Amino acid sequence: MMNRRNGVRILLAAALVLLGVYLFVSGKQHQMFVDNMAVEIEGKAYAPEAAVRVAFDGGEPLELASGDRDVTQVVGPRHSVKVEVLNESGDVVKTLEGEFRWVSTKKSMFSVPAFLGGAPSPMIDSPVAE
Amino acid sequence: MKALTTKEKIQHFLISNAVPIIFILMSAVAIPLSGFSPTYLVQEMLIRLARNSFLVLSLIIPIVAGMGLNFGMVLGAMAGQIGLILVSDWAVVGMRGLLLAALIGTPISVALGYICGAVLNRAKGREMVTSYILGFFVNGIYQLTVLYAFGKLIPISNAELVLSRGYGIRNAINLAGMRHGLDYLIPLRVGNLNVPLGTYLTIALFCLFIVWFRRTKLGQDMRAIGQDMGVAGAAGIPVEKTRIIAIIISTVLACYGQIIFLQNIGTMNTYNSHDQAGMFAIAALLIGGATVSKATIPNVFVGVILFHLMFVVSPMAGKQLMGQAQIGEYFRVFVSYGIIAISLALHAWKRQKDRERARRSLRGEA
Numbered sequence: 151m152m153n154r155r156n157g158v159r160i161l162l163a164a165a166l167v168l169l170g171v172y173l174f175v176s177g178k179q180h181q182m183f184v185d186n187m188a189v190e191i192e193g194k195a196y197a198p199e200a201a202v203r204v205a206f207d208g209g210e211p212l213e214l215a216s217g218d219r220d221v222t223q224v225v226g227p228r229h230s231v232k233v234e235v236l237n238e239s240g241d242v243v244k245t246l247e248g249e250f251r252w253v254s255t256k257k258s259m260f261s262v263p264a265f266l267g268g269a270p271s272p273m274i275d276s277p278v279a280e
Numbered sequence: 281m282k283a284l285t286t287k288e289k290i291q292h293f294l295i296s297n298a299v300p301i302i303f304i305l306m307s308a309v310a311i312p313l314s315g316f317s318p319t320y321l322v323q324e325m326l327i328r329l330a331r332n333s334f335l336v337l338s339l340i341i342p343i344v345a346g347m348g349l350n351f352g353m354v355l356g357a358m359a360g361q362i363g364l365i366l367v368s369d370w371a372v373v374g375m376r377g378l379l380l381a382a383l384i385g386t387p388i389s390v391a392l393g394y395i396c397g398a399v400l401n402r403a404k405g406r407e408m409v410t411s412y413i414l415g416f417f418v419n420g421i422y423q424l425t426v427l428y429a430f431g432k433l434i435p436i437s438n439a440e441l442v443l444s445r446g447y448g449i450r451n452a453i454n455l456a457g458m459r460h461g462l463d464y465l466i467p468l469r470v471g472n473l474n475v476p477l478g479t480y481l482t483i484a485l486f487c488l489f490i491v492w493f494r495r496t497k498l499g500q501d502m503r504a505i506g507q508d509m510g511v512a513g514a515a516g517i518p519v520e521k522t523r524i525i526a527i528i529i530s531t532v533l534a535c536y537g538q539i540i541f542l543q544n545i546g547t548m549n550t551y552n553s554h555d556q557a558g559m560f561a562i563a564a565l566l567i568g569g570a571t572v573s574k575a576t577i578p579n580v581f582v583g584v585i586l587f588h589l590m591f592v593v594s595p596m597a598g599k600q601l602m603g604q605a606q607i608g609e610y611f612r613v614f615v616s617y618g619i620i621a622i623s624l625a626l627h628a629w630k631r632q633k634d635r636e637r638a639r640r641s642l643r644g645e646a
Contacts, residue, residue, distance in 0.1 A: 170383050177376025179457060225373055 196263035335537030346506030352411030356534025357554035373457030393531030397524030459546035
């Protein structure tokens with residue numbers, strides 16, 4: 151028999167399950183590759199920059215030359231990124247900031263050229279899945 | 281009733297606070313011998329107070345309900361560890377990881393607390409030894425689960441957690457992703473000292489909860505049961521149900537306490553971390569001046585500080601005094617665990633003395 155007390159209990163249990171799901175999604179740490187290689191997305195080619203400095207969620211920046219690939223850890227589904235394009239002497243010539251969403255483990259590679267070129271999503275297939 | 285003389289008052293105070301006084305005297309001797317700087321000791325105490333206080337506070341409610349020292353708190357500690365193992369496997373990090381571990385540990389600790397409470401209701405008057413043995417029993421089930429079910433029945437995808445044979449959890453789990461997740465949630469630095477403010481705020485909330493809880497109907501029922509189960513039952517209080525609730529609350533809080541403890545340390549010893557949780561917490565509470573039948577919030581903090589002060593200074597004092605740190609460590613272990621026996625003996629002696637004094641004063645003798 152569904153009385154008021156049981157109803158409250160079911161609602162509370164459902165709220166706790168939802169809280170668990172939220173904590174899982176928002177607190178999950180992902181291993182993300184950061185790639186500065188030429189890439190083609192939906193028929194459009196994106197060329198790499200000679201040198202870039204990339205920082206995710208205000209963390210320690212990674213420096214990548216053309217053709218470089220590195221790995222970092224990000225937490226949660228939404229991320230901010232700051233990409234600085236460097237010239238030969240290491241000075242910043244262009245800065246681009248933006249946000250992106252984590253897609254899946256299969257698409258766990260952040261393509262710097264795609265981000266700088268304004269691709270719909272900078273997340274591309276990870277090296278494992280290629 | 282005859283009023284106590286000054287001599288009797290002093291005697292009563294010394295008897296009531298014998299354990300903390302012994303520890304304060306021992307610390308007063310050991311601190312200068314250890315040669316540690318005051319800043320180092322204060323930093324250590326700040327960290328250790330944050331690490332242990334929640335676990336020790338979880339012991340108060342069963343004492344209020346007259347169930348003595350809840351050695352069964354290791355059940356809650358095991359539930360917390362199961363939560364931490366799963367969260368480590370899922371790679372959920374930081375404060376969210378700790379909350380998720382607590383969320384997973386809560387239903388497990390409620391179930392274990394219920395079982396513990398039901399068993400203790402069948403062993404009234406012998407709650408402490410029963411809960412102690414129950415801890416061993418559930419430890420067996422925990423070891424079986426973690427050693428065989430994890431990786432086989434419960435999927436574990438992180439190879440770093442699983443034993444090389446393909447199932448069972450490794451002996452040590454690195455909680456690097458959650459380390460100090462609560463401690464330094466709100467960073468605070470005072471001079472050279474790092475203050476784990478997040479944990480202190482949590483402990484403060486818990487203290488407020490205990491103060492509030494004691495004033496509620498349920499809290500008053502527990503106090504009545506703690507004073508006299510027969511009278512409480514005759515007054516219409518559901519004694520057995522209330523005792524089960526007291527143990528469930530204690531077990532759930534011990535689960536959270538173990539999670540706080542392990543996030544502070546940053547490493548989990550899968551098969552041993554929970555073993556010492558109950559013994560350490562009970563030793564600390566007794567050292568703080570609590571007894572089997574009475575424990576207050578100040579007892580918790582005094583006990584944790586004195587217990588851990590001995591932890592820190594004993595090895596170094598032993599080294600300075602006898603040339604070997606191990607001697608100081610042996611001495612600390614001997615004193616810390618001996619104190620549980622002394623406290624229980626002192627408690628029995630004090631109760632006898634109190635009864636004699638009450639009889640004398642009723643007769644009007646000096």
